[in-house]
Amino acid sequence: MSARTPLVDQFRRRITYLRLSVTDRCDLRCAYCMPERMTFLPRKEVLTLDELHKLALGFVGRGVTKLRLTGGEPLVRRDMVELVRALGRKLGDGLEELTLTTNATRLAEFADDLAAAGVRRINVSLDTLDRATFERISRRDSLPQVLEGLAAAKAAGLAVKLNTVALKGLNEADIPEIVAWAHGQGFDSTLIEVMPLGEVEEDRVDHYLPLTKVRENLERRWTLTPSDHRTGGPARYFDVAETGGRLGLITPLTENFCESCNRIRVTATGQLYACLGGSERVDLRAALRSEDAEAALDAALDMAMRIKPERHHFAIETRGDAPALARHMSMTGG
């Protein structure tokens, strides 16, 4: 295959969506995501602003139309707004959507800059509206900043989707409240099952809550009608009659959605992971740092298309087992 051809894998799935992690660092320590004493990468291993920019342009040149910046927490990276501005200039010129996933602790400061750079929609992760539960889950008392960030996003005209990881014994009882609140704010709401990625202190199996159960519980109070809405992602959507909002469910463990996968992930060190649930990878940083970077990047992307697996391999670990994959979600950004 030659450069500039679209990215199509061996299962004839066309890759149009890149999730690019811009840092592995974070100001929270969500217990299901990383340990309190997380070891972060030495800064020199992380791609520079210029490298991230080149890499993203390389993907856009191969037909990627949607770019999501993530992390770790993307807004803790100092030159993040600069990167968003640079990438925003590609909107309408190959790139159709530029978006990010954030914990919103610093969103109040950046919402206007993001909107000005061309960001229209963001995903915000929020697992509870209860301050004590927030602190228990994220190990930081930051709910007030997150709520300020969400208000700023709304004021800046950004469309918001709230992502909530369903956690047995932690936020299980808060889920109806957070969904109703999100819908009341005009936000979409999506629930996610916890995935076995990376060592954390607690056993995830203790908090694994299948969404089939959450859905049954929600259906006792609300009318959920399956919706035709699709975002190209793994969520299935329902309209909630009583709140007038839309609810997405992402069920990687109880249901498989790999057939229609259109995405690829790159870590902050430039490792392309062909699947969130697999270890197949290609080193794009080596390509970017080689002499003819553009050609090397194209060749690396062709390789990625050859190794992308047909489906993910994870299942929730049984008690005491090591996680299915050693890397944390903060590396690949979810």
Ligand code: SAM
């Ligand atoms: N820091 C940003 C945030 O929290 O939105 C972006 C990165 S974070 C890794 C992306 C998403 O992954 C968050 O919604 C988080 O809840 C989710 N996540 C992290 N670890 C997870 C796990 N083990 N299983 C399921 N979701 C996870």
Ligand code: SF4
């Ligand atoms: Fe940080 Fe996001 Fe992981 Fe929470 S889920 S620790 S906010 S990277």
